Amino acid sequence: MSTPGSTADNSVRDFQAQPLPRWQRAVLKVGSSLLAGFSDEPDGLDPRYAAGLARFIAQARAQQREVVLVSSGAVAAGRGRIDTGGDSLVLRQALASLGQASLMGFWQQLSDRPVAQVLLTHDDLRNRRRYLNARATLRELLKLGALPIINENDAVAVDELKLGDNDNLAAAVASLVDADLLLIATDIGGLYSAHPQRDPTARAIDRIERITPELLLAASGGAGKLGTGGMRTKLEAAAKATAAGIPTALFCGRNDAVVRALGEGQLHGTLVLAQGDRLRARKQWLRHAPSSGRLLVDAGAVAALHRQGASLLPGGVAGVEGDFRRGDVIEIVATTAGAEPFARGLAQYSATEIGRIARRHSNDIEAVLGFRYGESVIHRDDLVLLVAAHDDETPEVKA
């Protein structure tokens, strides 16, 4: 903790440098406060800060790292196109629709590779099938080397459909894509012990081990001119991400030195530490979620899952029980053992579909079903072993 401050210029002075956790795949959230509203007139999007963030993304990519961008700014871009007062929900929805294409064009101009738009709502992420579909699309986009840019689908998102703010959306996306770091860029150095523009005694907080009600209260001072939730929604997002094992960094995207340091693995900002290990948190959930069916698998599949931490392919499936759908949690039972499941996982295909592709080669999936979500019926990232293997080669999936 150090001297109070409230502007981008104070970020480096107020927040001490600390190492950024090691990461391979990060979600970067960029708020409206970094993209627009630098004058009193609605003037659309301005690249003065976004350019530095785009350089950070390009540099990460050159180091074989992956970044998924969650970008606000559609409403601000819409106001730049049709200058209107007012702030009703339906007007914001219309402005977001007006501005979304400009927002994508804006990032495309700053990006060294193709950008891809993905618009999501809370409902999409609650629905397990749509969740899996969105995840598969995002993985494919990263494989293609594109820069996925996510925003809330504001035109359809009201009330219970809405995530409400892009900070929470970014936390959900971080879990969705299995990120190992969530970066939230905003117009202030990080979290202060009180609203720094209103309280001169506010102190910078470099590191948070646990998000307490007191911290949430300190962050409740409201948002900036264009922002939606202020620091509170950033802390809520950090709470969600860190509970899923993903550390979260809040930093000032308006300060070039801060953004450059980030590229060198140094954070000037607030680091919220992960609560436990990412894989462990996910596997823990898989162990306890209610299951909707079972797969019987042969000895070859049992050995592959145990020894190589492999995905379950249709060829090893000997039988299907229950009426589950794509995305449901199911149990895996060995035909050679009793009825006790030895593993659990998320089904990539429904019970009926797996019944049709059981014992077939993965290459046949498309010919049999007429479509294909992937080569496995349970992907290894979605699989947890419940009992250890009989030898010492217990795979990493036994979290």
Ligand SMILES: Nc1ncnc2c1ncn2[C@@H]1O[C@H](COP(=O)(O)OP(=O)(O)O)[C@@H](O)[C@H]1O
């Ligand atoms: N305790 C606090 N520490 C830092 N900023 C705070 C705090 N409480 C409220 N804020 C406000 O939150 C703003 C950032 O949130 P917001 O305006 O929603 O930005 P964004 O558009 O980047 O999401 C800061 O500029 C500041 O005015």
Ligand SMILES: N[C@@H](CCC(=O)OP(=O)(O)O)C(=O)O
């Ligand atoms: N979906 C809205 C952004 C909502 C939002 O959370 O804004 P911000 O607080 O600036 O991240 C838009 O694109 O304008």
